[in-house]
Amino acid sequence: MVDVEADGHGQLQRSDTSSPQGSAISSQPVTRSNRGFYSYAYRFFDSIGLVTVYNAPIDAKLILAQRYVRVFAYGLVALIRAAYLAALGISETQIGIFFGLTLVGDLFVVMLLTQLADTIGLKKILILGAVSMTASGLVFALSGNYWVLLTAAIVGVVSPSATEVGPFKTIEESALFTLMSPNKVVDILSWYNTAEFASVAVGLLVGASILEFLQRNDWNFVAACRVVFFCYAAVGILKIVLSSCLSSRIEPWHHLNNHRQAARDESDQTYPISTEQEPLLASSTAEASRPGSPEFRQGYSIFSLDREERLVLLKLCILMPLDAAAVGLQSVPWQTYFVRTRFHVSSSRLGTTFFFSSCLGALGTILSIGLARKMGNMMTLAVTSYLTGITLMFFGFPSTINVLLIVILLEAFLEPIYIAPRNALIGALLTPTKRTASLGLISIVKMISNGSGSALTGILADRSLFWLAFAIAGLLKIGYATGMLWTFFAIDRKTTAEQKLQVEEGCQ
Secondary structure, eight states: OEEEEEOTTSOEEEEEOOOOTTOOOOSSOOOHHHHHHHHHHHHHHHHTTHHHHHHSOHHHHHHHHHHHHHHHHHHHHHTTHHHHHHHTTOOHHHHHHHHHHHHHHHHHHHHHHHHHHHHHOHHHHHHHHHHHHHHHHHHHHHOOOHHHHHHHHHHSOOOSSSSOOSSHHHHHHHHHHHHSOTTTHHHHHHHHHHTTTHHHHHHHHHHHHHHHHHHHTTOOHHHHHHHHHHHHHHHHHHHHHHHHTOOGGGSHHHHHHHHHHHHHHHHHHHOOSOOTTHHHHHHHHHHHTSTTSHHHHTOOOGGGOOHHHHHHHHHHHHHHHHHHHHHHHTOHHHHHHHHHHHHOOOHHHHHHHHHHHHHHHHHHHHHHHHHHHHHOHHHHHHHHHHHHHHHHHTTTOOSSHHHHHHHHHHHHHHGGGGHHHHHHHHHHHSOGGGHHHHHHHHHHHHHHHHHHHHHHHHHHHHTTOHHHHHHHHHHHHHHHHHHHHHHHHHHHHHHHHHHHHHHHHHHO
């Protein structure tokens, strides 16, 4: 009979077992057709990463849940932030300053918390961020003072758009690298990134529905918006609960301690005869493995990197801004503005188009799992970045709306495919105990480049060169893929070979 069990890597495996005669294993006989159906179903769910998600540690599932509910909350308030401030009597100039200073605050919070996360603990930082998110939502729901709201936006966590803000993403991805084996982390990251599309879409829909329902029942716009911000704060409370349920397994020192404990056990078996110095050595080793010991109190900021680690980080900080600037140049708000102004498309048709583009983006993140398994992380990144770049270069040229909409949908499908393989590649390049700090610096550089790219699009659009922004974005994508291939292809091949060898050794 065929049983299904989990191996040491969390992967479901088949094993043939024979049962004693007369024992009842199952109430229903397993037919060949049933075995074929379950085999095909298993292979399908495995190909899209759901088997990995099912077998993932509970901490990984909690992190996925946090990501989905948090991005859902960003979608809730994405449609009302500017309109809410305007309804409070705040001028458009002040709103622009508000969003700019919010970005500055996000940069400061990300830099501070990511540099301290590995020292203080990822769990504590995630709880602190969730408390800040809750507080910000409550302030927006209860206050109408510009300076109070600005302080809450700078210090707290309220997304000015439907995109990820704050230190959450960096810290959660660092924890996922720690929790998952290298050959499975792409599966988890793909579903983690799916929230950027699927959960935001749901949040936008729910937020708009709440506003419409309340205003139909004679609520004024400001009061209805405050209810939405109360819902945002409620999601923050849920995130506090989810963060509190995380275990110490998400910390990079937890697995380091396990390796040290295994080494001590092996040493004890090799040298069973005790000496006078043995208790002292064992005590000092155990003390050094504790997170509160001097070794961990010294911190793991970017200032603790050695020469080789600094070189890898420098290369990433040079290459990643190319991609981030390309994203800023052709962001969804600019795409919608370009389509609206060039072809005078109705809001309903525009909304439908970008709803389907979000759905295709979610599909692309899921399909990246199978591509990464067959092609490898680096080749998946390179091929999809090249295709996205070529598509973007032709974004500004279609003379009919139908052709342009096809280009939009194609670009929306292609661009997200490389995100999870790229993040898995970067995670493998960085030292585990210094990964969060390094990712924090990369995130800062990307945010600055993204904002610069968006500003450049505004300058070009004001000079009737809107099409040039998309062409530059395409060239940057191609240059980014070429640079990543040139710099990290050999390292990626070596890392992939080592991972396959580890998997083969574990299966034997």
